[in-house]
Amino acid sequence: MCVFSRFAKITPCLALLALTALWHVSARAFDLLGGDVQLHGFASMALVNTSDNNFFGRSDDQISNDFSEVGVNASWRLTPIVQLSAELLSRRAGNTDDGGVRLDYGLLDWTALSSEEGRGGLRVGRIKTAYGLYNTTRDVPFTRPSIILPQSIYFERTRNLTVSADGAELYIERYGEAGTLSASFAYGQPQTDTDAAKIALVGLHRPGSLDSKMAPDFQVIYEGSGGRYRLGFTALRLDLKYQPGYGDILQAGRFKLTPLIFSAQYHAENWSLTSEYARRRTSVEDFGPYFYNGTFNGQSYYVQGTYRLAPQWEALLRYDAYYADQNDRDGKKFAAATHLPGFTRFAKDWTVGLRFDVTPQFMLRVETHRVDGTGFLATQDNPRTQDLRRYWDNFMLQASFRF
Amino acid sequence: MEKIPAIKYVTSLLLMLVVGLLGSSLPIPDVYAQALEPAMVVIANPATSEDTIPRASLRAIMGMRLQRWPADAPVKVFVLGDDAPEHATFSKSVLQVFPHQLRMAWDRQVFSGQGQYPEHVSSTQEMLAKVASTPGAIGYVKASEVNQNVRVLKIR
Numbered sequence A: 001m002c003v004f005s006r007f008a009k010i011t012p013c014l015a016l017l018a019l020t021a022l023w024h025v026s027a028r029a030f031d032l033l034g035g036d037v038q039l040h041g042f043a044s045m046a047l048v049n050t051s052d053n054n055f056f057g058r059s060d061d062q063i064s065n066d067f068s069e070v071g072v073n074a075s076w077r078l079t080p081i082v083q084l085s086a087e088l089l090s091r092r093a094g095n096t097d098d099g100g101v102r103l104d105y106g107l108l109d110w111t112a113l114s115s116e117e118g119r120g121g122l123r124v125g126r127i128k129t130a131y132g133l134y135n136t137t138r139d140v141p142f143t144r145p146s147i148i149l150p151q152s153i154y155f156e157r158t159r160n161l162t163v164s165a166d167g168a169e170l171y172i173e174r175y176g177e178a179g180t181l182s183a184s185f186a187y188g189q190p191q192t193d194t195d196a197a198k199i200a201l202v203g204l205h206r207p208g209s210l211d212s213k214m215a216p217d218f219q220v221i222y223e224g225s226g227g228r229y230r231l232g233f234t235a236l237r238l239d240l241k242y243q244p245g246y247g248d249i250l251q252a253g254r255f256k257l258t259p260l261i262f263s264a265q266y267h268a269e270n271w272s273l274t275s276e277y278a279r280r281r282t283s284v285e286d287f288g289p290y291f292y293n294g295t296f297n298g299q300s301y302y303v304q305g306t307y308r309l310a311p312q313w314e315a316l317l318r319y320d321a322y323y324a325d326q327n328d329r330d331g332k333k334f335a336a337a338t339h340l341p342g343f344t345r346f347a348k349d350w351t352v353g354l355r356f357d358v359t360p361q362f363m364l365r366v367e368t369h370r371v372d373g374t375g376f377l378a379t380q381d382n383p384r385t386q387d388l389r390r391y392w393d394n395f396m397l398q399a400s401f402r403f
Numbered sequence B: 001m002e003k004i005p006a007i008k009y010v011t012s013l014l015l016m017l018v019v020g021l022l023g024s025s026l027p028i029p030d031v032y033a034q035a036l037e038p039a040m041v042v043i044a045n046p047a048t049s050e051d052t053i054p055r056a057s058l059r060a061i062m063g064m065r066l067q068r069w070p071a072d073a074p075v076k077v078f079v080l081g082d083d084a085p086e087h088a089t090f091s092k093s094v095l096q097v098f099p100h101q102l103r104m105a106w107d108r109q110v111f112s113g114q115g116q117y118p119e120h121v122s123s124t125q126e127m128l129a130k131v132a133s134t135p136g137a138i139g140y141v142k143a144s145e146v147n148q149n150v151r152v153l154k155i156r
Helices: A002-025 A160-162 A193-203 A332-336 B004-025 B029-035 B053-062 B087-093 B099-110 B123-135
Strands: A029-032 A035-050 A063-079 A082-093 A099-114 A120-128 A162-174 A178-191 A211-213 A215-224 A229-236 A237-243 A254-267 A273-287 A294-310 A314-325 A344-358 A363-373 A391-402 B040-044 B074-078 B137-142 B151-155
Touching: A029 A314, A082 B074, A099 A391, A099 B151, A120 A178, A160 A178, A160 A193, A160 A237, A162 A215, A162 B053, A193 B053, A211 A344, A229 A344, A237 A294, A344 B004, A344 B137, B053 B074, B087 B137
Parallel strands: B074 B137
Antiparallel strands: A029 A035, A035 A063, A035 A391, A063 A082, A082 A099, A099 A120, A120 A162, A162 A178, A178 A215, A211 A237, A215 A229, A229 A254, A237 A254, A254 A273, A273 A294, A294 A314, A314 A344, A344 A363, A363 A391, B040 B137, B040 B151
């Protein structure tokens, strides 16, 4: 175990070296049986320090380096209408993710219809879940606005439920003078095979298991003026069943989560404004007397501005708010019912960040968070509720490489 | 009391909208772009059947979404580097898209398994040579640098 975790720790360093070597040695695009093959990847490492509470490992008054991402992908365009692609991802994130290599996506994309005005088709396999503006590339540092995405909507602790699903996705795009309209409908099996999702929903040390039904996911995005405006809407439905284990105090309960996300983005030459608003209806039932059953309407939103100070420098300012139950924003009712602190039911996060693109392949980032509430913290990193503090700061540094 | 965050949210959205509208209604940068920078044209392999292309379709092609010409031939996109002045001028004045938006659109597709990057060329000479010799090729050069081996596509 120790050997494994030590190996996991040096994996990103090795990967960085390997990627650098690859970048210098080989061509990243070549022909295979008349089709174009492209290889790409990324690796990142981060340092995290918090004033209280733990985020991505033991960060409370110390520096944690337990957050890293390494991904390698290949795409093969066999014909103009068929593309095969797959990505392997290794991610370490405190006690929520151990760096084990897994298939992030692996799919066949068939563009059945294509004309000057639009295209439509089908994707089959393991498909990234369309969820807000950032989810499909959430683990790729270069595509994010900050080191961590706004946690109110892109939770790290329940990420496995929405990261990708095994199934099929229909998509259609229309390119008009007024703008581009894209819509997709996916139906697939979310990933519940890791402990991370289970612990986030039912807590630590539960002997049972969580299974998900096939989940429908719908997204529509409108891009006006060549993409200066982007407006989006996402609806997802998750239905999870808990199978109690031996000697379990919980009964066979059920979670139904229905997040709806409204997204808006505006790009100018040197700045961008982004905002997303989510309503999350969560129904928790049949877990028995030792669990917080009920139906809650969660609410999340963030407003984010980025400004390109110079070609290689970008600054970020964001306010991000999360409420587990909009009828109990301060968590008082929850505290009265469970004797747990009310501040675990919300989180309000002010973020200031800076991005420096040293070269197009190498990026450095720094950001600081001032947070009120612990609503998005992972139980695995913060097992003792009595150690949680309502007000905390989070300081992060990240180096990322891609090819 | 409970309404306050919702009101705050709506207010900030409205602010965004106002700032956005103000920003987009300022015509100065575009005027300067057209006055000071050389005119860029879209070029294609001479074997392609098209003479004109709608701007929206061109955006979809350069954004690596649309992969086929109407006559069913595969499209092959060539671009200069993100920091090449010609790339910036072409993006802004012809596509009417900022180069960082194109980069973001490519990244999003490549890292979710939905698309590929365009092929990079390092000079105008290489652009002209590749577009002339690759079936289905599309690219861009300054209007003054067009030669007889490539076809100019007009925006309709």
